[in-house]
Amino acid sequence: MALTNLTRVAAWIGTYLPKWTGAVERELDVRLQDELYAADFGVKADGVTDDYLAIMKAIDAAIRAGRKRVILPPGNIRSTGEINLGGTGGNGVNGVWLQGAGIDNTTIQFEAANSGSACILARGGYGSSTGRQLTDLTIRAKSAEVAVRGIG
Numbered sequence: 404m405a406l407t408n409l410t411r412v413a414a415w416i417g418t419y420l421p422k423w424t425g426a427v428e429r430e431l432d433v434r435l436q437d438e439l440y441a442a443d444f445g446v447k448a449d450g451v452t453d454d455y456l457a458i459m460k461a462i463d464a465a466i467r468a469g470r471k472r473v474i475l476p477p478g479n480i481r482s483t484g485e486i487n488l489g490g491t492g493g494n495g496v497n498g499v500w501l502q503g504a505g506i507d508n509t510t511i512q513f514e515a516a517n518s519g520s521a522c523i524l525a526r527g528g529y530g531s532s533t534g535r536q537l538t539d540l541t542i543r544a545k546s547a548e549v550a551v552r553g554i555g
Contacts, residue, residue: 438472438502439465448478450512455484459491466490466497475540477504480511487524488535498525503540514545 418428442448444464445457458480461473466489489498501523503509513522522542525535 437470438474439468439470440474440476442476446476446480448476448480448509450479450481452481453483454480455482455486458482458486459484462486462488462499462501463490465499470499472500472502475501475503475509475511477508478510480509481514482511482522483514483516485521485524486511488537489524498535500536500538501540502536502538505539506541509540511540511542512545513542 418430439461441454441458441461444461446454446461447457448454458473458475465471465473486501488501503511511522513520515522522544523537525537
């Protein structure tokens with residue numbers, strides 16, 4: 404709902420011209436369709452709240468809308484589940500680029516329930532190539548008692 408309203412406002416505002424040399428002007432509503440913000444789906448990044456479900460909601464929404472990138476806010480993101488860049492149950496070619504606010508600014512604190520769990524799942528379908536990426540964030544495992552993988 405909020406995204407739809409923001410897109411309507413962007414269409415009313417008009418165009419967007421990035422400040423970088425050589426950038427081209429585009430319609431603002433089209434520019435807003437490039438990425439999706441995880442905070443809009445409830446990611447708190449306060450180190451206390453389990454943000455796993457909110458992150459997965461953002462990834463699922465991005466895939467449904469054809470977006471390529473999900474932006475994580477700065478802070479400590481606590482996750483107790485495996486974050487699948489292909490969406491909930493995703494194992495096909497669709498996927499997203501998960502981007503933090505910088506390696507010193509966004510940390511995913513992974514609390515695995517099972518030994519051998521991965522914080523991030525980036526697998527594609529058999530024989531497929533996907534655009535799944537991670538950038539500008541740090542991943543940390545909370546417990547030394549449970550063996551975890553960073554990316555599976």
